Amino acid sequence: VIYPTSILVLTMGTLVGISESLLAQDQLPDAEATPIVSWVPESPGEGELFVVRVTELQGDPIVRITARAGEEPLHFARDVQGTFESLAAVPLGVQSEIVMDLTVMYANGREKETEYAIPITPGVYSHRELDVAPRF
Numbered sequence: 067v068i069y070p071t072s073i074l075v076l077t078m079g080t081l082v083g084i085s086e087s088l089l090a091q092d093q094l095p096d097a098e099a100t101p102i103v104s105w106v107p108e109s110p111g112e113g114e115l116f117v118v119r120v121t122e123l124q125g126d127p128i129v130r131i132t133a134r135a136g137e138e139p140l141h142f143a144r145d146v147q148g149t150f151e152s153l154a155a156v157p158l159g160v161q162s163e164i165v166m167d168l169t170v171m172y173a174n175g176r177e178k179e180t181e182y183a184i185p186i187t188p189g190v191y192s193h194r195e196l197d198v199a200p201r202f
Contacts, residue, residue, distance in 0.1 A: 099123050100178060101170055105154070112189030113158045118142075120150040120170065127173040135166040135184065161188040 102121040110116035118140060122128040131150050133140040140152040156164060166182045 099126060100180060101126070101128065103168060103180070103182065105166075105184060109185045109187050110156050111187040112156055112160055114189075115153055115155050116184075118152045118154050118166070120168070122148070122150075128170055129173050130171040131168065132171075133166060133168040136160065136164040140166075156186055158189070160186050162186060 101123055103119070104121075105116050105118045107116055118133070118135065120128070120131055120142065128150065131140075131142045131152075133142070133152065135154040136157050138155065138157075140154055142150040142152045145151050154166070163183045163185050166184055168180050168182065170178045170180075172178075
């Protein structure tokens with residue numbers, strides 16, 4: 067069978083376009099996407115509590131989150147909207163930032179580890195001196 071050259075070029079171009087499209091779908095550009103991580107307040111104070119939120123991206127279900135902030139483990143639970151939340155504390159004596167290490171485990175077996183630096187507002191505490199007898 068002899069086909070005109072224009073049909074072969076069109077057919078080959080269509081096949082190339084289709085194969086590129088299929089490859090692009092197979093690569094899943096958002097497969098390595100990081101979930102949305104936030105905390106409130108944005109700059110917690112020394113000795114204060116803050117809330118860490120992890121929101122999963124569409125089509126990338128999270129099955130487990132492990133994290134540490136200021137060397138303390140965080141315990142996440144889902145809220146009614148499906149966002150993971152945990153309470154965290156800023157240790158006394160920390161005046162610039164604390165590091166939060168976060169590992170997200172997905173339903174497909176993939177794990178994503180991320181480190182965040184959370185800026186800290188130094189606490190202002192009024193101190194009083196106590197005068198006691200020298201024997202104490």
